[in-house]
Every structure is written in C-alpha cells, then in structure tokens.
Amino acid sequence: MIEELVRSAAAEDDDAVEKLCVIADADPRSLTPYLGALLDADVLWPARVYRAADDDVVRRIIERIDGGRTPDRLNQLLVILAHTAHPLAESAMRRWSTRPPAGADELHVSILSYALEGGWTVDADGGRRDLCGTTAYQWVMRDRPQRTHGPTCPWCASPLWIAADLDTAEPAVRDAMTHTGWSGRLVIETCQFCACYATLYSRVTPAGDSTWWTGNTRPSYLGDAQPEDPPALAPVLGPARSTPYQASAWDQGGSTLGGRPDWIQDAEHADCPGCGQPMDYVGLVGGADLDEYGEGAYYLHLHQPCGFAAVNYQQS
Numbered sequence: 001m002i003e004e005l006v007r008s009a010a011a012e013d014d015d016a017v018e019k020l021c022v023i024a025d026a027d028p029r030s031l032t033p034y035l036g037a038l039l040d041a042d043v044l045w046p047a048r049v050y051r052a053a054d055d056d057v058v059r060r061i062i063e064r065i066d067g068g069r070t071p072d073r074l075n076q077l078l079v080i081l082a083h084t085a086h087p088l089a090e091s092a093m094r095r096w097s098t099r100p101p102a103g104a105d106e107l108h109v110s111i112l113s114y115a116l117e118g119g120w121t122v123d124a125d126g127g128r129r130d131l132c133g134t135t136a137y138q139w140v141m142r143d144r145p146q147r148t149h150g151p152t153c154p155w156c157a158s159p160l161w162i163a164a165d166l167d168t169a170e171p172a173v174r175d176a177m178t179h180t181g182w183s184g185r186l187v188i189e190t191c192q193f194c195a196c197y198a199t200l201y202s203r204v205t206p207a208g209d210s211t212w213w214t215g216n217t218r219p220s221y222l223g224d225a226q227p228e229d230p231p232a233l234a235p236v237l238g239p240a241r242s243t244p245y246q247a248s249a250w251d252q253g254g255s256t257l258g259g260r261p262d263w264i265q266d267a268e269h270a271d272c273p274g275c276g277q278p279m280d281y282v283g284l285v286g287g288a289d290l291d292e293y294g295e296g297a298y299y300l301h302l303h304q305p306c307g308f309a310a311v312n313y314q315q316s
Contacts, residue, residue: 006034010041020049025245028052036060047079047117048245058084062092071103078111082118090115090128116267119260121278131269132281133179136244136259137172139235141289146232153191153227155218161192161230163285163311164300165208166257172237176258180280181304182206188282188300190311192230195298197222199270199312204302210309215273231290235283247284249297249314257283261299264314268299274306287315 002023008016024031029052036057038049050057061077064070070077081089096104097111104111115121119132144162151160166186168174177186184206191200201213235255241247248254249262261267261284269278279301287294296315302308 002031002034006037006041006043009038009043017043017046017049021046024049024051026243028243028245042073044073044076044080047076047083050080051083051085051118051245053080053084053086055086055088058086058088062088065092065096065101068102071101071106074101074103075107078107078114079117082114082116082120085118085120085130090120094122116269116278119267119281121269123277129278130179131278132244132260133176133258134244135175136241136246137176137257138238138241138253139255139257139283139285139289140238141233141255142236144232144234146229151189151212153194154212154216155194155222156191156225157227158191158193158225159227159230160189160212162187162189162210162234163192163298164188164235164257164283166282167208170237172240173257177282177302180282180302182302184208186282186302186309188302188309188311190298192298193225193228194218194222195311196296196313196315199310201270201273201308201310203307204309205307213273213308233290235285235289247286249284249286250288251286252288254286254297255284255289259283262297263299264297264316268312268314270299270301270310270312272303272306272308272310274303274308277303279303279308279310282309 005016005020032052032054035053093111112122120130123129166173168183185208187208187210189210198219203211244259247256247262249264272279282300282302285298287296298313301310
C-alpha cells in the first residue's frame with residue numbers, strides 16, 4: 001500500500017500525500033524504506049514525512065545541498081533535515097551556519113533556525129537541546145466552573161483562563177514533561193482572547209503559582225477589546241498517544257500533552273523573555289476541542305530555568 005501511495009505522490013496526487021502524512025504521524029518508521037523513492041521523485045513536502053529518514057537518505061540530502069544542484073529547493077531540504085533530527089543533519093547544519101551553501105542568501109532565517117521546525121535547537125553554549133518530549137497523552141476536555149473572583153487580563157479585562165493544571169507527581173505528566181526539567185505543579189494561566197494576538201507570558205513556580213508577566217506587550221492593533229468569558233472547559237489527562245506525533249490542531253480530540261506540536265503555520269517556539277532561548281514545548285489545546293465551531297490551536301511552552309510559561313496561537 002505504501003509503495004502505491006509513493007507512486008501516486010510522485011504523480012502529484014494530494015490525497016496520497018495526505019495519507020503518507022497520516023502514516024508518518026502514526027508509524028513513521030514504516031515509511032523509511034520508501035523515502036529514497038520520494039526524494040528521487042522530488043516530493044519534498046510536507047517535510048514531516050521524512051522524520052524517520054535513515055543514514056542513506058540524510059546523506060543524499062546533504063550531498064545535494066553541498067553540490068549546489070538545486071539551490072531553489074534549499075528551504076525545503078533544510079526543513080526535511082530538521083525533521084529528521086539526525087546527527088548527520090545536525091552536523092551539516094552547524095557547518096552551513098558558518099559556511100552557507102548555494103541558495104542561502106535567499107533564505108529568510110539563519111540555517112540553525114531551521115532546527116526549530118524539527119523541535120530542537122542549538123543553545124548559546126553550543127549544545128543541542130530537544131524542545132519536545134518523546135511521549136504524549138491525549139488531553140480530554142472536562143467542564144470547569146467559571147471563577148467569580150479570579151484574576152483578569154490587564155488588556156481586555158477578561159477572566160484569565162487556566163489552559164493547563166499539571167503536577168509531575170502524576171507519573172504520566174512527569175513522563176510527558178521530562179524534557180522540560182520541571183518538578184512540581186504547573187499552572188499555565190492566560191487570556192484566551194489576547195493570546196490570539198500576541199505571545200503571552202506568565203511567571204510560574206513549582207507550587208502552582210501563575211502570574212501575568214508585566215513585560216507582556218500589547219499589540220497596537222488589538223484596539224479596545226471587550227471582556228469575554230474563557231472556555232468553561234479544562235484539559236485533563238487521557239490515554240497515551242501511540243507516537244509523539246499525533247496531536248492535531250484541526251480535529252476534535254487532537255489536544256495533546258507532550259510530544260510534538262502540529263503547527264498550522266511555521267514552527268513558533270516562544271523565546272524565553274528571561275534569557276532569549278527557545279522555550280520547551282508543553283502541549284497543544286485545539287480550538288475544535290473548546291468549541292463546536294472552534295478553530296486554530298493554542299500552544300503551551302515552558303522554560304524551567306527562568307520560571308516562565310508562554311501561550312501562543314495559530315490559525316489558518
């Protein structure tokens with residue numbers, strides 16, 4: 001079946017490409033033997049299809065970039081390498097960051113910035129840091145009574161929304177958040193309305209404290225927003241996902257703790273306001289899980305060393 005899908009994808013069959021993406025999320029290694037054929041057919045998008053690429057395919061992509069044969073494809077090839085998170089890909093991207101390949105002058109971001117698409121980064125000390133966890137759990141929405149005297153958004157006066165209330169004393173939570181280094185209770189509180197317009201940061205502590213960060217900058221285009229009630233729903237832990245890649249920003253049931261984000265647009269890992277480094281990804285809350293007609297998704301982030309949480313939002 002996969003072989004037929006690869007042939008159809010090579011013939012520009014969008015349905016076949018979508019089916020390959022579903023397989024890449026559910027069982028990425030099953031695609032490994034076929035990725036060379038996809039590369040030969042110049043099927044380079046979506047890049048996540050290549051996340052389980054083997055040494056041979058990664059080397060071929062690196063050689064293609066080094067050879068300068070298709071500089072117009074450099075952007076797509078770099079995203080593929082980022083998704084593989086392969087040591088060979090990391091080494092090549094480090095090399096290209098100081099000795100750019102052909103086509104690099106047309107890129108809009110630095111070579112190493114592409115690593116964010118694959119959920120990793122190179123820290124200021126030169127070490128690699130994975131921003132995402134290797135395990136994931138579905139977030140199931142449950143009713144939460146509205147707070148009558150809780151904090152409100154300084155920008156629009158809406159009651160703040162508790163987007164997540166987690167405790168690493170629970171083994172599954174600890175499992176999903178191991179990569180963050182967090183220990184204790186984590187409450188991520190934000191404005192459901194204003195987070196759609198700007199990344200909102202909060203100060204957090206392992207005791208479960210969450211405080212609006214006074215450095216949040218209100219966008220000039222936000223205007224005179226009126227208060228809105230936050231969702232009367234809260235995510236609670238559900239069953240484990242079979243892979244880290246099964247969050248969905250589009251479908252009901254797609255909200256997920258841990259694993260990898262399903263970005264609607266380009267990867268947008270929030271930068272920590274304390275140190276400027278990319279924050280660790282915590283989870284995704286999909287609009288389809290919050291409202292019958294909901295769209296878009298909220299992405300939750302954490303930087304344990306500086307004690308900051310963040311929420312941003314994407315929609316089509």
